[in-house]
Amino acid sequence: MIGRLFSVVSQRAPSLLHRVSLMMKPQVVFVLGGPGAGKGTQCSNIVENYSYTHLSAGDLLRAERAREGSEFGQLIASYIKEGKIVPVEITINLLRKAMEETMQKDEKKFRFLIDGFPRNEDNLQGWNNVMKDKADVKFVLFFDCSTEVCIQRCLERGKSSGRTDDNRESLEKRIQTYQQSTRPIIELYEKLGKVCRVDASRSVEVFADVKAILDKED
Ligand code: UDP
Ligand code: MG
16 A cells, blocks of 8 residues: 555656646846847856856847748848837747747756847837746846947947848947837836846956856846
8 A cells, every 4th residue: 555655656756846847937037238238148158157048039030030931021120220129029929939949848947048138118018918927037137338339349240240230320220229218128127126237348257247146146
């Protein structure tokens, strides 16, 4: 009897554990900062050292732009070139799908760095409508970088990135969008005490600061 009970329990234990881990709510860090602030670079560094999955909203949009048969390809292309922010219905679906796919493949991957989102009020509303109850936003990692450095980095990157928006004309629009639409979102999170700021104008030691923040917050 006890033997049987034990075997039932031991058979059940893994599946119970499995179910508990499936229930882990995604833990999200929003990564924000101007164009060229180093969001992508630092996210790659984080992924190498911590158990986070990096999802770049910009990369997801560029992949959707390139996807054959996408009904949004044209729209995304023109928004990106103009430095405008794509309607959130498109972006949030890409993010939600990417998060779901990641967790379906490996239920231990429930920590996400969401890079370059939310960039405006519309983005934030879309997140709140679709994801607010499904995921926890732990904090905002803010790469604070001077406009001059942002412009220089993007122009330098433009020599090899092949991006349609790493040129002076698009860049001016992106900077304007950042200042008008994204900064207020960062300020909003600041008021909630949820912003961890990194001085990202420097060319070295940025990751040391990032590490200190993650070690403290985790
Ligand atoms: N973009 C958007 N919504 C997002 C993220 C990006 O519309 O949530 C578009 C926007 O046009 C932006 C461009 O994609 O200017 C490039 O974004 P990315 O984050 O890749 O650029 P970065 O700031 O890293 O240079
Ligand atoms: Mg980027």
